[in-house]
Amino acid sequence: MNKSVKLTLTERCRHAGLRITAPRKAILKTLEGSEDHPNVEELHRRVSRIAPGINIATVYRTMNTLAEHGLIERHSFSDGRARYEAVPEDHHDHFINVETGEVVEFRSDEIERIQEELARKYGFDIVSHRLDIYVKPRKG
Amino acid sequence: MNKSVKLTLTERCRHAGLRITAPRKAILKTLEGSEDHPNVEELHRRVSRIAPGINIATVYRTMNTLAEHGLIERHSFSDGRARYEAVPEDHHDHFINVETGEVVEFRSDEIERIQEELARKYGFDIVSHRLDIYVKPRKG
DNA sequence: GTCTTGTTGCAACTCAGTCGCAAAAGTGGT
DNA sequence: ACCACTTTTGCGACTGAGTTGCAACAAGAC
Ligand SMILES: [Mn+2]
Ligand SMILES: [Mn+2]
Ligand SMILES: [Zn+2]
Ligand SMILES: [Zn+2]
Numbered sequence: 001m002n003k004s005v006k007l008t009l010t011e012r013c014r015h016a017g018l019r020i021t022a023p024r025k026a027i028l029k030t031l032e033g034s035e036d037h038p039n040v041e042e043l044h045r046r047v048s049r050i051a052p053g054i055n056i057a058t059v060y061r062t063m064n065t066l067a068e069h070g071l072i073e074r075h076s077f078s079d080g081r082a083r084y085e086a087v088p089e090d091h092h093d094h095f096i097n098v099e100t101g102e103v104v105e106f107r108s109d110e111i112e113r114i115q116e117e118l119a120r121k122y123g124f125d126i127v128s129h130r131l132d133i134y135v136k137p138r139k140g
Numbered sequence: 141m142n143k144s145v146k147l148t149l150t151e152r153c154r155h156a157g158l159r160i161t162a163p164r165k166a167i168l169k170t171l172e173g174s175e176d177h178p179n180v181e182e183l184h185r186r187v188s189r190i191a192p193g194i195n196i197a198t199v200y201r202t203m204n205t206l207a208e209h210g211l212i213e214r215h216s217f218s219d220g221r222a223r224y225e226a227v228p229e230d231h232h233d234h235f236i237n238v239e240t241g242e243v244v245e246f247r248s249d250e251i252e253r254i255q256e257e258l259a260r261k262y263g264f265d266i267v268s269h270r271l272d273i274y275v276k277p278r279k280g
Numbered sequence: 281g282t283c284t285t286g287t288t289g290c291a292a293c294t295c296a297g298t299c300g301c302a303a304a305a306g307t308g309g310t
Numbered sequence: 311a312c313c314a315c316t317t318t319t320g321c322g323a324c325t326g327a328g329t330t331g332c333a334a335c336a337a338g339a340c
Pocket of ligand 4: 231232233252269270271
């Protein structure tokens with residue numbers, strides 16, 4: 001019996017038929033080591049620290065490839081640039097602090113369930129969804 | 141007693157201190173007459189039918205101005221371009237048919253309520269939110 | 281009508297993201 | 311280790327939605 005059912009990004013790439021190149025190794029490692037939701041520029045900065053010389057176009061292309069294969073999630077919060085995270089163990093949605101840009105993750109099984117019910121009522125199957133809640137720290 | 145409490149966009153613009161120019165009249169009228177969620181290019185096309193000669197930069201600028209004053213809502217669905225609608229009587233969220241791009245509006249008081257509860261639990265006040273559900277027509 | 285200030289048209293610009301291409305490198309077979 | 315085949319990379323040029331500087335114009339206030 002397996003010690004873990006959790007595949008690494010690299011393993012999942014191989015499984016998807018993607019070639020494991022040096023730039024990709026660095027990018028995947030960076031993604032796995034990121035707890036936040038970096039944009040391509042920030043990702044490129046982080047990647048460059050462990051593997052200098054990788055072109056930012058490669059990061060853009062890799063993000064597209066990984067997203068097409070469902071290995072990462074692309075977000076578009078209101079700052080206008082795409083931001084990414086490795087596909088999480090469990091689905092979650094996001095609070096975005098409008099004052100700082102900071103992102104906090106949450107999950108509501110109740111909301112998820114109601115969405116399903118609603119979609120069914122309208123005759124739809126859900127492909128995906130996003131719930132972004134822009135917030136401020138509560139005063140008082 | 142008033143026949144209606146519903147202000148027109150033009151009235152709300154005046155109230156906000158915005159000047160009612162010919163281009164704006166045409167744009168506001170077009171917005172009020174649109175049941176869907178047009179992008180700037182489409183909006184400009186519609187405006188041009190009733191008032192030719194308005195520059196698309198004016199439409200872009202007007203969308204920004206109206207959004208800053210809370211008179212319209214800006215959406216960014218996954219097609220990458222901003223889309224707009226006059227601020228609706230009541231808040232609603234959106235299903236987006238991934239096969240056709242068609243948008244269907246819905247409202248769930250339950251989801252709205254849970255969001256409030258959740259935000260409070262995390263110590264936040266909600267500024268705004270968006271729930272976009274990408275769907276396919278159900279088969280079977 | 282005059283004055284002040286906000287708005288417009290236009291062209292130039294910005295900037296995140298994409299693309300064509302030739303060189304480089306991964307993978308599978310031998 | 312080598313080859314053949316295919317994918318990926320670096321690089322610079324490009325795209326396209328959206329923005330901006332500026333001079334001309336026009337709302338609204340008096
Ligand atoms: Mn997340
Ligand atoms: Mn709507
Ligand atoms: Zn969710
Ligand atoms: Zn809502």
